[in-house]
Amino acid sequence: MPAGPTATSDEIAGLERGYFALPGGTASKVSYLRAGDPDGRRVIFVHGSPGEAGGWADYLLHVPPGFEYIAIDRPGFGASNPDDAEPSLKRQAAALAPLLQQRSGKWPILVGHSLGGPIIARAAADLSGRIDALLILAGSLDPELERVHPMQPVGEWWGVRNMLPRHLRNANRELLTLKGELDVLQPRLQKLTLPVTIIHGTSDTLVPVENVAFMRRHLAGTKPLTVELLPEQGHFIPWERRDTIERALTVLARR
Numbered sequence: 044m045p046a047g048p049t050a051t052s053d054e055i056a057g058l059e060r061g062y063f064a065l066p067g068g069t070a071s072k073v074s075y076l077r078a079g080d081p082d083g084r085r086v087i088f089v090h091g092s093p094g095e096a097g098g099w100a101d102y103l104l105h106v107p108p109g110f111e112y113i114a115i116d117r118p119g120f121g122a123s124n125p126d127d128a129e130p131s132l133k134r135q136a137a138a139l140a141p142l143l144q145q146r147s148g149k150w151p152i153l154v155g156h157s158l159g160g161p162i163i164a165r166a167a168a169d170l171s172g173r174i175d176a177l178l179i180l181a182g183s184l185d186p187e188l189e190r191v192h193p194m195q196p197v198g199e200w201w202g203v204r205n206m207l208p209r210h211l212r213n214a215n216r217e218l219l220t221l222k223g224e225l226d227v228l229q230p231r232l233q234k235l236t237l238p239v240t241i242i243h244g245t246s247d248t249l250v251p252v253e254n255v256a257f258m259r260r261h262l263a264g265t266k267p268l269t270v271e272l273l274p275e276q277g278h279f280i281p282w283e284r285r286d287t288i289e290r291a292l293t294v295l296a297r298r
Contacts, residue, residue, distance in 0.1 A: 046279040050100035058103055060122070063141045073138050074122035075115045079106030084149055084296055087142055088114040091157025093214035095121035101285060110296070113142055117162070119213040128213035130220040132228060136166035143173040152295050154288070156180040156281050157250055158217065161228055168231040176238040176295040177265075180280045180288065183250045184232070185257035186225035189218075232261040238298050239265040240291050242284070244276030269294075 048055070058076045065073060076096045083106075088099040099114035106112045116123040118138050129135060139162075143151055150173050155163035160182020167174050183189070239262055243255050255270060262268055271291070273284060281288065 047282055048098060048100040049282075050097075050104055054104060055097045055100045058097075058100065062122075065138060065141070072122075072124045073115065073118065073141075075113050075142070076100070076103055077111065077113050078103035079111040080109060081111060082146060083109045083111040085111045085113060085142070085144060085146060085151040086292060086296075087139060087151050087153050088112065089139070089153060089155040089159035089162055090114070090117060090120070091155075091159050092217045093120060093210040094156075094159075095210070097121070099281065101282070102289075107289070107293075111146075115139065115142070117159075119217075120210055126209065128216035130217045130224065132161055132165040132224045133169065135162045136169050139163075139166050140170055140173075143170060145173075150175040152176045152178065152292065154178040154180065154292070155182060157278065158183055158221065160184055161221075161225060164232060164235070165228055167235050167237060168228070174237060176298065177240070178288070178291055178295060179239065179241045179258070181243055181247055181250045181278050182241065182258065183221070183254060184225060184228070184261075185254045186222045186229060188251055188253055188257070189222035189225065229261060232258075233264055235262060235265050237265060238267055238269075238295060240269040240271070240295060242271045242273065242280060242287060242291060244273045244278065244280060246275050247278045249278040 058078060060076055062072055062074050064071055090098050096114035096116045103112050117135055118129040152175055153163040160179040161184050163177050167177055241258055243252050245252050
């Protein structure tokens with residue numbers, strides 16, 4: 044199955060798109076896609092690196108009754124500013140803050156894939172009390188498992204960087220600095236207490252399944268902490284296991 048949604052470009056273009064501005068910082072315009080019940084339980088989807096909001100289109104085109112789904116273009120990707128990368132997990136997490144709205148006494152559930160995993164974990168640490176639960180899909184949270192490929196620094200050379208498409212050059216810069224960002228996040232994970240569900244493929248060659256052991260140790264204070272390992276599943280869980288993710292969301296929404 045391809046690493047992307049089955050939705051057509053016309054279907055993605057037909058989704059409602061919104062924008063908001065962030066005070067200060069470099070992400071002056073943040074773009075998102077929205078679908079579902081505007082008064083329903085809000086679920087916010089956060090893509091990895093690279094990625095964009097349209098990657099979650101299959102979910103936004105099939106929103107269950109009583110839910111509102113929002114997918115964000117993270118700063119540096121899609122229709123969001125800045126043009127350059129925003130490698131700070133703190134500032135990436137802060138970009139979610141305007142979307143954290145309470146509905147009928149319930150705060151949003153955050154879903155993060157790959158690098159979106161540490162971003163939503165950082166959001167839970169920084170914006171405590173405004174997030175009800177996390178769903179981490181193939182999340183890259185263990186700093187000791189981060190490796191810089193020998194060719195990645197080449198992507199920062201001026202001539203090479205200028206030839207790369209925006210999404211690739213920004214993804215490269217995010218990944219080059221990710222280990223340091225995860226080192227800062229690590230001690231804060233132990234203070235999280237909200238419900239967390241982790242879904243990871245045992246055959247993930249991009250974000251090793253060993254990340255799960257790290258998350259079990261450092262998210263031990265979350266209640267409950269649920270882990271689902273998918274045998275022979277690779278990295279692209281959002282597009283290959285939508286049924287699994289939707290079931291997990293249903294369970295989290297009932298807590």
